[in-house]
Amino acid sequence: MTARTHDLAAATTLLLVALVQPPAQLTLATLRAAVLAKQLGGIGPDIGQPTAPLWRNLPEGHVVGKLFGKLLGGHRFVSHSLLGLALFGWLSNLLLHALHPVMLQVALAPVWWAFVLGYLSHLFMDSLTKEGVPWLLPIPYKFGLPPLRRLRLTTGKSAEALLVFPLLVAVDVWLCAHYYDRLLAIVHRTIS
Numbered sequence: 750m751t752a753r754t755h756d757l758a759a760a761t762t763l764l765l766v767a768l769v770q771p772p773a774q775l776t777l778a779t780l781r782a783a784v785l786a787k788q789l790g791g792i793g794p795d796i797g798q799p800t801a802p803l804w805r806n807l808p809e810g811h812v813v814g815k816l817f818g819k820l821l822g823g824h825r826f827v828s829h830s831l832l833g834l835a836l837f838g839w840l841s842n843l844l845l846h847a848l849h850p851v852m853l854q855v856a857l858a859p860v861w862w863a864f865v866l867g868y869l870s871h872l873f874m875d876s877l878t879k880e881g882v883p884w885l886l887p888i889p890y891k892f893g894l895p896p897l898r899r900l901r902l903t904t905g906k907s908a909e910a911l912l913v914f915p916l917l918v919a920v921d922v923w924l925c926a927h928y929y930d931r932l933l934a935i936v937h938r939t940i941s
């Protein structure tokens with residue numbers, strides 16, 4: 750999947766969880782940090798891909814991307830597994846606690862969960878592609894949805910732009926309409 754689709758999938762996942770299980774308290778600072786965290790989680794698994802947008806936008810980023818790729822065993826390897834989720838979940842938790850003294854008004858738990866949900870959404874979306882995802886590493890089998898490989902999507906092809914992306918937008922619209930009252934309550938609580 751492309752970074753654009755991953756970003757929208759991460760946003761959709763966060764919206765879904767926030768509406769089904771609304772946070773008790775949410776400050777504007779926490780909301781902002783959570784939105785950034787879901788974005789980082791949504792593209793995080795592609796850290797081992799030198800052509801990932803994260804590296805394309807940095808000077809000499811492809812070199813750093815290659816290095817990460819080597820460290821993580823290549824693209825769609827450790828970073829695309831539950832093991833990778835545990836590793837990056839742990840690292841992001843450490844980072845959040847290290848940053849907490851300079852962002853005291855940010856609640857860490859919702860931000861961490863936003864990162865984890867973004868990460869999970871990435872693994873799920875990549876499971877819909879022909880390459881599949883090695884969810885259970887060190888078991889080297891790549892899982893995909895549907896299990897029949899030829900029924901899955903090819904990254905960057907028209908089905909992704911014409912089917913998956915609009916479908917995610919439709920889910921977002923439906924979620925906002927269906928849980929309108931809850932959405933409004935969250936917005937009120939956040940800005941009041």
Ligand SMILES: [Zn+2]
Pocket residue numbers: 750794795829871875
């Ligand atoms: Zn990926």
